[in-house]
Amino acid sequence: MPWDTPITLPDEVEAAVVQVMTYLVENEQAALVVPARLLVQVHPHFREVLQLLAVQAADEARHVEVFTRRALLKGDVMGTSSVGGRASLTTLLAEPDFSLASFLLSVLGEGSFLSLLSFLEQHAPDPVTRRISHLVRQDEARHVAFGVGHLEHRAKADPRLRGRLRAAVERRHDALAGTAGLNQDVFDALVLLAAGSWDPGAIAHGWQAVRQLQTDMDEGRRHRLARLGFPDDEAAELSLLHTRNFM
Numbered sequence: 001m002p003w004d005t006p007i008t009l010p011d012e013v014e015a016a017v018v019q020v021m022t023y024l025v026e027n028e029q030a031a032l033v034v035p036a037r038l039l040v041q042v043h044p045h046f047r048e049v050l051q052l053l054a055v056q057a058a059d060e061a062r063h064v065e066v067f068t069r070r071a072l073l074k075g076d077v078m079g080t081s082s083v084g085g086r087a088s089l090t091t092l093l094a095e096p097d098f099s100l101a102s103f104l105l106s107v108l109g110e111g112s113f114l115s116l117l118s119f120l121e122q123h124a125p126d127p128v129t130r131r132i133s134h135l136v137r138q139d140e141a142r143h144v145a146f147g148v149g150h151l152e153h154r155a156k157a158d159p160r161l162r163g164r165l166r167a168a169v170e171r172r173h174d175a176l177a178g179t180a181g182l183n184q185d186v187f188d189a190l191v192l193l194a195a196g197s198w199d200p201g202a203i204a205h206g207w208q209a210v211r212q213l214q215t216d217m218d219e220g221r222r223h224r225l226a227r228l229g230f231p232d233d234e235a236a237e238l239s240l241l242h243t244r245n246f247m
């Protein structure tokens with residue numbers, strides 16, 4: 001089916017799309033602000049890094065726009081936001097160190113989003129949502145590649161960096177320990193999108209698909225942590241400490 005085929009979905013499925021888009025907009029906004037803020041810290045000598053962060057911020061601004069436009073395509077009300085989700089994104093904005101911020105955002109957060117966007121490309125009910133998930137995933141893959149490449153380079157030059165990365169994950173985990181993690185409305189919307197309907201058998205299938213998504217995210221994080229030189233057991237431990245909000 002072409003991506004620009006007019007969309008007519010059952011109300012509950014459209015509402016699930018709107019909820020997931022709302023969540024994505026909030027997360028993309030944080031992903032926009034972090035590189036924009038880091039830009040001011042970079043010495044002008046590192047021209048390519050300045051260019052890359054500027055393009056990354058522009059990518060995120062585009063992601064905010066396309067997800068907002070999809071959310072409001074059939075109506076004029078966005079989905080819900082949650083205290084736990086906001087708290088998770090606030091901890092990202094609070095990290096002042098360039099390498100630690102790009103570790104939390106790009107390696108762990110956007111890395112997890114690669115799995116989420118693949119999930120949406122596979123399970124979204126309409127061609128336009130599948131298409132924008134695919135296109136945004138391409139951008140995110142670049143952001144993740146830079147984050148991993150940057151930290152791989154730094155960790156080789158200074159093995160003590162890994163201790164600081166570990167401490168950053170633990171600090172963030174402790175700061176979020178009293179929060180609810182992922183917005184329950186987002187979790188339910190993901191289940192419904194994978195299920196396709198409220199039929200109990202379909203919901204069981206959708207729930208299984210979301211569990212598989214969480215497993216895929218965990219595997220991806222462990223793989224990227226291993227690239228930064230973390231032993232397998234430590235990579236597994238740190239991946240589990242990553243925010244339940246995914247980003």
Ligand SMILES: [Fe+2]
Pocket residue numbers: 028031059060063136140
């Ligand atoms: Fe993005």
Ligand SMILES: [Fe+2]
Pocket residue numbers: 031060110139140143
């Ligand atoms: Fe990104």
